[in-house]
Amino acid sequence: MQLLASLFLPTYPDPPGPKAASNAVAVARQLDATLDAAVINVDIPDVSNALSGFLLDLPAKIREIEAASRNRGKALLEAAAAEASRCNVTLTRQQLKAQPALMGEAAAAEARYFDLCMVDWSPDNDAARMTAEAIVFSSGRPALILPDAKDIGVLGHVVIAWDGSRVAARAVADARPFLERASAISIVTVTDEKTLPSQDIGERLAQGLGARGFRAKAVSIQTGKAEIGIALQEHALKIGGSLLVMGGWGHSRLRDFVLGGATEGILSDLRLPVLMSH
Structure with missing residues (x-):
């Protein structure tokens, strides 16, 4: 039975590091696993009212933030697809969305459908920490936490x-x-x-x-x-x-x-x- 691995890529407020896709693909290749790359884009609730729209133009700011998140997600999926193709790893892709405080929970819920869940890690990336902690403690699945500052070789x-x-x-x-x-x-x-x-x-x-x-x-x-x-x-x-x-x-x-x-x-x-x- 083939192993199903996942890579979770939160896009707000900061995206994962540039090595996220290549490291996850390297692990999937080592395990002969299928890899699913899931971006988690931000979905900010509508908080508009007449006063906020007049003073701060919050609806426009929200649309701008969500668009930037989606663009980062698209770029991350394209990078994962290119790397998977180069390494002959089967890749599936999906886009999730969640409110800022619930991005980790969205990842944990989706992680339950896989055998191994990977997260790119940077100590200064709050989204990465939220995602990793939620997968470890709420998904029921193992989390492979990958440092973003180095290339991951064979985990021998x-x-x-x-x-x-x-x-x-x-x-x-x-x-x-x-x-x-x-x-x-x-x-x-x-x-x-x-x-x-x-x-x-x-x-x-x-x-x-x-x-x-x-x-x-x-x-x-x-x-x-x-x-x-x-x-x-x-x-x-x-x-x-x-x-x-x-x-x-x-x-x-x-x-x-x-x-x-x-x-x-x-x-x-x-x-x-x-x-x-x-």
Whole structure:
């Protein structure tokens, strides 16, 4: 059965970076997946009345903003189509629209129809953050968060952040397409951040993966003075990791996401692709 992957491209207030399409196509090609590129254009409610129209010309400003959003979306879809054609990846395209505060929810609802959901990530892009958090915590599907500052090559060395939790187990299961194609699998457990179920949880996961035909090596690290999200990424990069797999801690309260320490640390300073599941 062919994997169905999606790429979500919010266009307001800022569009994704220029590498969004090429990176998503590269991942889809590695996984032999069909890719759906979905732009999310802004739909601003009509707030016009006689006074606002007379003083501020709000209806005209709204039309201008929505037109700019649609134009950015059209350009993003054209770039995705060109890259997919170049790399011989099957691509479908769609245009969604949502109010500014609901763009993440629109992405999460559509994400439920796919096996893997990708989001281009920039720490200064509020739309990207909203979309990523909503997919991770509201869609029920795994989110692959791609840093926009670099070209994504082959995601061959998979590094699993393992603490024995439910969300970590979910992430490992969701990472199976990458594990099946991995050149190396490393399991890293942080021992000085919180109480763990036991001292050998990394080795137990390695044994379980081995029984399924995946060779994995387990190590333990300490954060020292670094935040856990930074420590995990630094270790992954130190050992040549190209993909970090982890569970996403957090919950949503009226569309404001309250994130766990590791999740917040990853999203505040993303240094490599991260597959996050909740």
